[in-house]
Amino acid sequence: MLRYELINKEWIVSAKARRVYRTSALVSLTLIPLFVALALNGPTPLLRQLLFLSVLATCINAVGMEFFLFRFDRSPAVMQIVWFCAMIFIPIGPALYCFIVYSRSEVLKTACAAQQNGMS
Numbered sequence: 634m635l636r637y638e639l640i641n642k643e644w645i646v647s648a649k650a651r652r653v654y655r656t657s658a659l660v661s662l663t664l665i666p667l668f669v670a671l672a673l674n675g676p677t678p679l680l681r682q683l684l685f686l687s688v689l690a691t692c693i694n695a696v697g698m699e700f701f702l703f704r705f706d707r708s709p710a711v712m713q714i715v716w717f718c719a720m721i722f723i724p725i726g727p728a729l730y731c732f733i734v735y736s737r738s739e740v741l742k743t744a745c746a747a748q749q750n751g752m753s
């Protein structure tokens with residue numbers, strides 16, 4: 634049976650994807666201080682641009698981590714449910730999942746090792 638996939642595996646599980654998701658997780662964590670700065674100073678042009686970048690990074694991280702959770706995560710079902718509920722708290726939940734589960738997953742390590750062996 635031919636499977637039709639909208640998202641390639643390499644978009645989620647590769648060395649480049651790991652860099653993108655880790656960077657977006659770090660940038661998305663700036664969302665909270667930006668909201669505080671907006672509340673204190675008002676919407677300055679620089680804060681608005683930083684807010685846009687932070688929201689974009691949050692979206693990239695949240696979508697990627699949810700897709701990884703549903704498709705590639707091999708942890709027990711109870712842990713998957715816990716992480717699904719934790720990811721509701723954006724931007725902290727997806728960023729924590731990225732650093733704690735995604736970055737340490739065996740699926741990601743084997744895919745990155747296969748990419749490096751294929752390039753060598």
